[in-house]
Amino acid sequence: MSDFLTQFTPALPEIFVLAMVSLILVIDAAVGDSKRYIAYVLSLATLAGAAFLTVRDFSTMPVLALGGLFIDDPLSDVLKLFLYLTVAIVLVYSRDYLRQRGLYKGEFFVLALFALLGMMVMVSASHFLTLYMGLELLSLSLYAMVALQRDSSVATEAAMKYFVLGALASGMLLYGMSMVYGVTGSLALADMAQILADGTDLRIPLVFGIVFIVAGLAFKLGAVPFHMWVPDVYHGAPTAMTLFIGSAPKIAAFALVVRILGQGLESQVAEWRDMLVILAVLSMAVGNIAAIAQTNLKRMLAYSTISHMGFMLLGILAGSQNGYGSAMFYVLVYALMSLGGFGMILLLSRAGFEADQLDDFKGLNRRSPWLAFLMLLLMFSMAGVPPTVGFYAKLAVLQAVVEIGYVWLAVAAVLFSLVGAFYYLRIVKLMYFDAPHDTSPIVTSPDTRVIMSANGLAVLALGILPQPLMTVCVYAIGASF
Amino acid sequence: MFGQSILSLVIWVPILAGVAVLATGSDRNAVLARWIALAGALLGLVVAVPLVIGFDTGTSAMQFVEKAAWIPAFNIHYHLGVDGISMPLVLLNSFITVLVVIAGWQVIQDKVAQYMAAFLIMSGLINGVFASLDGILFYVFFEGMLIPLYLIIGVWGGPKRVYAAFKFFLYTLLGSLLMLVSMIYLYFQSGGSFDIQTWHTTTLGMTAQTLMFFAFLLAFGVKVPMWPVHTWLPDAHVEAPTGGSVVLAAVTLKVGAYGFLRFILPILPDASAEHAWFVIALSLIAVAYIGLVALAQSDMKKLIAYSSIAHMGFVTLGFFMFNPLGVEGGLVQMISHGFVSAALFLCIGVMYDRLHSRQIKDYGGLVNKMPLFAAFFMLFAMANVGLPATSGFVGEFMVIMAATQVNFWYAFVAATTLILGASYTLWMYKRVVFGEVTNPHVEELTDINAREILLLGVLAVLVLAMGLYPKPFTDVMHVSVVDLLAHVAQSKLP
Numbered sequence: 001m002s003d004f005l006t007q008f009t010p011a012l013p014e015i016f017v018l019a020m021v022s023l024i025l026v027i028d029a030a031v032g033d034s035k036r037y038i039a040y041v042l043s044l045a046t047l048a049g050a051a052f053l054t055v056r057d058f059s060t061m062p063v064l065a066l067g068g069l070f071i072d073d074p075l076s077d078v079l080k081l082f083l084y085l086t087v088a089i090v091l092v093y094s095r096d097y098l099r100q101r102g103l104y105k106g107e108f109f110v111l112a113l114f115a116l117l118g119m120m121v122m123v124s125a126s127h128f129l130t131l132y133m134g135l136e137l138l139s140l141s142l143y144a145m146v147a148l149q150r151d152s153s154v155a156t157e158a159a160m161k162y163f164v165l166g167a168l169a170s171g172m173l174l175y176g177m178s179m180v181y182g183v184t185g186s187l188a189l190a191d192m193a194q195i196l197a198d199g200t201d202l203r204i205p206l207v208f209g210i211v212f213i214v215a216g217l218a219f220k221l222g223a224v225p226f227h228m229w230v231p232d233v234y235h236g237a238p239t240a241m242t243l244f245i246g247s248a249p250k251i252a253a254f255a256l257v258v259r260i261l262g263q264g265l266e267s268q269v270a271e272w273r274d275m276l277v278i279l280a281v282l283s284m285a286v287g288n289i290a291a292i293a294q295t296n297l298k299r300m301l302a303y304s305t306i307s308h309m310g311f312m313l314l315g316i317l318a319g320s321q322n323g324y325g326s327a328m329f330y331v332l333v334y335a336l337m338s339l340g341g342f343g344m345i346l347l348l349s350r351a352g353f354e355a356d357q358l359d360d361f362k363g364l365n366r367r368s369p370w371l372a373f374l375m376l377l378l379m380f381s382m383a384g385v386p387p388t389v390g391f392y393a394k395l396a397v398l399q400a401v402v403e404i405g406y407v408w409l410a411v412a413a414v415l416f417s418l419v420g421a422f423y424y425l426r427i428v429k430l431m432y433f434d435a436p437h438d439t440s441p442i443v444t445s446p447d448t449r450v451i452m453s454a455n456g457l458a459v460l461a462l463g464i465l466p467q468p469l470m471t472v473c474v475y476a477i478g479a480s481f
Numbered sequence: 482m483f484g485q486s487i488l489s490l491v492i493w494v495p496i497l498a499g500v501a502v503l504a505t506g507s508d509r510n511a512v513l514a515r516w517i518a519l520a521g522a523l524l525g526l527v528v529a530v531p532l533v534i535g536f537d538t539g540t541s542a543m544q545f546v547e548k549a550a551w552i553p554a555f556n557i558h559y560h561l562g563v564d565g566i567s568m569p570l571v572l573l574n575s576f577i578t579v580l581v582v583i584a585g586w587q588v589i590q591d592k593v594a595q596y597m598a599a600f601l602i603m604s605g606l607i608n609g610v611f612a613s614l615d616g617i618l619f620y621v622f623f624e625g626m627l628i629p630l631y632l633i634i635g636v637w638g639g640p641k642r643v644y645a646a647f648k649f650f651l652y653t654l655l656g657s658l659l660m661l662v663s664m665i666y667l668y669f670q671s672g673g674s675f676d677i678q679t680w681h682t683t684t685l686g687m688t689a690q691t692l693m694f695f696a697f698l699l700a701f702g703v704k705v706p707m708w709p710v711h712t713w714l715p716d717a718h719v720e721a722p723t724g725g726s727v728v729l730a731a732v733t734l735k736v737g738a739y740g741f742l743r744f745i746l747p748i749l750p751d752a753s754a755e756h757a758w759f760v761i762a763l764s765l766i767a768v769a770y771i772g773l774v775a776l777a778q779s780d781m782k783k784l785i786a787y788s789s790i791a792h793m794g795f796v797t798l799g800f801f802m803f804n805p806l807g808v809e810g811g812l813v814q815m816i817s818h819g820f821v822s823a824a825l826f827l828c829i830g831v832m833y834d835r836l837h838s839r840q841i842k843d844y845g846g847l848v849n850k851m852p853l854f855a856a857f858f859m860l861f862a863m864a865n866v867g868l869p870a871t872s873g874f875v876g877e878f879m880v881i882m883a884a885t886q887v888n889f890w891y892a893f894v895a896a897t898t899l900i901l902g903a904s905y906t907l908w909m910y911k912r913v914v915f916g917e918v919t920n921p922h923v924e925e926l927t928d929i930n931a932r933e934i935l936l937l938g939v940l941a942v943l944v945l946a947m948g949l950y951p952k953p954f955t956d957v958m959h960v961s962v963v964d965l966l967a968h969v970a971q972s973k974l975p
Contacts, residue, residue: 365592365595369506369507369595376628380628385624385625385627385628385654386620386621386624386625387621387625391621391624392552395555395617395661395665396555398661398662398665399555399665399668399669402662402665402666402668402669403669407662407666410662410665411659411662414658414659414661414662415658417658418651418654418655418658421650421651421654422651425631425647425650425651428631428632428635429635429643429646429647432632432635432636433635433636433642433643433646466552467551467552467553467554470552470554470555471554474554
């Protein structure tokens with residue numbers, strides 16, 4: 001009996017989150033609209049509790065559990081901690097925005113936590129089954145979150161697009177997985193890696209499967225040419241949901257890619273590397289160039305996300321621990337910047353007004369020098385200009401591709417990031433060089449302001465001392481592979 | 482107590498002072514912001530003084546070295562040090578910062594704290610560029626300084642400031658990004674080191690050297706700026722506020738030239754020798770062609786901007802003569818141009834503050850109303866021409882001598898600057914200062930005040946001192962330059 005129970009201990013944070021979500025669902029339904037803060041506080045408490053459990057049971061070496069379906073290794077624990085943090089910040093940023101739009105409902109918290117649970121399962125999956133299960137739990141929650149604003153046709157349309165294309169991507173991924181299963185006879189990543197390393201005669205089905213897997217992953221990441229949903233969903237969804245979609249799931253998607261390509265299909269790096277090169281170059285090109293033409297900030301940041309995912313793929317395609325560590329650093333930094341960028345839109349929005357047009361940032365330096373400065377840091381960080389942390393993220397992935405001898409790829413990447421610098425600079429221009437056309441006071445609650453300040457300054461602080469975060473990434477990857 | 486960390490102080494004192502100035506907030510505290518800025522700038526200059534006093538001119542080794550692990554994951558260090566090449570530039574920058582703060586004292590009335598802070602922070606970052614001995618540290622400072630400069634041009638600049646700010650930023654970013662890839666390549670070639678001095682001894686094949694040569698050339702050539710990637714400079718200069726123009730001309734252009742000596746020549750000696758003709762050709766075009774372009778300008782700031790490009794052509798020409806005279810001449814020219822161009826932009830600032838025009842045709846007969854100013858302006862115009870006994874003469878003369886040793890025709894083309902420089906500078910001077918007073922507004926002008934006399938007076942003393950007795954400057958550089966050239970003479974092909 002005790003053996004039966006101990007095998008669940010590595011999954012304790014997941015179990016805890018699941019239990020709490022159910023509890024919140026019930027409590028919120030019971031107390032009603034006037035006491036919504038209970039759900040809010042309980043959600044934050046859930047994140048804190050999960051973080052506590054994760055830290056307490058931090059595993060310094062990989063531990064397989066639940067019959068090989070689930071793995072608890074430093075990589076998963078570190079990523080989970082960042083997921084909790086990201087989701088917590090999302091909840092804080094979104095609160096006022098949701099309240100003003102009548103979206104401050106128990107469903108939001110429940111869906112957000114279910115999405116978190118899905119992501120946790122994804123980062124801890126060691127088996128195609130669990131990977132897929134986590135992914136679907138995440139995706140279904142996100143579809144519903146986008147559609148939460150029922151009376152908005154734009155949001156509903158976005159949710160529909162997201163759902164159809166997401167389902168298509170899941171189908172592709174499943175199809176690829178089934179091919180690989182056909183070749184190796186196993187769904188467990190470790191067994192698969194072992195069998196493939198020994199060599200197989202079934203090259204064609206294997207490569208066929210890899211193509212579909214990569215396409216499915218690219219869909220989920222939003223890499224070109226599988227990116228069409230990204231701008232529409234980012235634009236159409238209520239900004240609070242965009243904030244959610246644009247931050248934490250990217251971390252989980254990184255885990256998904258590393259688990260499948262880096263661990264399961266490790267020996268096939270020669271096959272998938274070239275595919276990722278194409279995806280990365282196209283993403284950086286299309287993302288950066290299309291972003292220039294946008295007048296809506298959410299849309300612009302959506303294209304910027306596409307290009308950032310291209311950059312992250314640079315680290316992964318290196319196919320080395322150095323590369324995975326760099327990609328991890330990149331994705332964590334990206335999540336931080338994305339939180340800040342979308343969070344700023346939330347902060348500047350107010351009841352009946354969305355500050356999602358580029359022009360809404362005009363003259364921000366006159367209206368609020370401090371917020372303008374924070375946004376300046378975030379924009380320069382996204383552009384990869386030192387001394388902000390975005391620079392080290394770019395440096396890390398660039399050195400990973402140069403190490404494998406793809407200097408041309410590094411050159412292409414920096415040229416596209418030059419294109420990208422233009423539209424980030426444009427935001428700074430609007431904030432600092434132009435006069436405001438909207439002079440209404442910016443009302444923010446103190447806690448969001450503090451978190452936003454911490455978020456913006458973290459970009460600078462990590463830029464001056466990037467080592468701690470780098471050490472974490474190097475350690476997590478090194479101890480898990 | 483701070484003996485071990487002079488360079489850190491030189492970098493961080495201005496930056497922290499800048500943060501302190503920012504903390505004064507809105508324009509209600511403008512007076513406080515100005516005084517803190519001045520105190521910070523002066524303190525920045527004072528902490529740089531030990532660099533001169535304690536400097537050992539007998540060694541080419543790095544001095545005042547500080548080294549600490551910064552990002553061990555990539556073997557990146559917080560590694561500082563100066564030699565005879567970089568020390569004078571650190572001092573020049575710290576000095577110019579004081580001038581810039583004083584120059585903006587009355588003119589800037591809008592967002593004073595942000596203006597002053599931007600200059601102070603930039604000053605610290607530029608000192609960091611000159612003092613870095615680690616490639617990534619260098620890059621961080623090199624790129625970081627773009628942010629304040631971008632804001633300075635964009636916020637306080639002239640009518641076309643947005644265009645100028647974007648052009649400036651994107652142009653320089655293009656060059657530096659390719660340099661970053663080169664640095665990463667060097668990191669792997671040198672067995673995992675970002676140390677610049679280690680790179681000086683790393684063997685590299687000819688193809689790699691050539692590719693990196695052009696990457697670095699673009700990075701630093703844009704900053705210098707060399708023809709044909711100079712087009713951002715006139716725009717940036719014209720649209721920048723006076724302080725911005727002064728810093729651009731006097732200091733940031735030097736960052737590019739400095740990169741030639743710290744990176745291109747010692748790290749890529751074979752490619753440098755192979756493609757020296759290319760750089761020499763570009764430099765001579767800058768000297769001769771840009772000189773002609775300057776002649777055609779009707780805007781004074783633009784004229785001085787083009788004159789800067791021509792003068793920087795001399796600097797790069799001197800570097801690629803590969804003899805001590807040429808390199809030292811180039812360095813002297815850098816320092817001298819720092820003083821002279823700063824002074825000329827301040828002079829134009831003096832006129833602009835009064836008449837709000839930079840057009841030559843709006844002036845004329847200035848000497849009647851502003852005799853003292855006319856005298857200062859005359860001195861700096863002459864220094865720009867390269868009149869003996871001014872600092873402008875020394876560098877140009879040394880470079881032309883060095884060029885004669887290599888090839889007569891280089892010297893011949895370079896020497897055209899003596900005619901062209903005199904033509905455009907003195908012709909402008911004549912039209913602005915002499916002649917009839919045609920513009921009624923000139924009648925109302927008042928001569929320079931004490932603050933302006935102080936600014937121009939200090940520069941005048943320096944220009945004359947350097948022109949009459951340049952030996953202290955060349956003494957500081959000599960050993961480092963000889964050592965550098967010894968490096969350059971050694972092939973690094975495997």
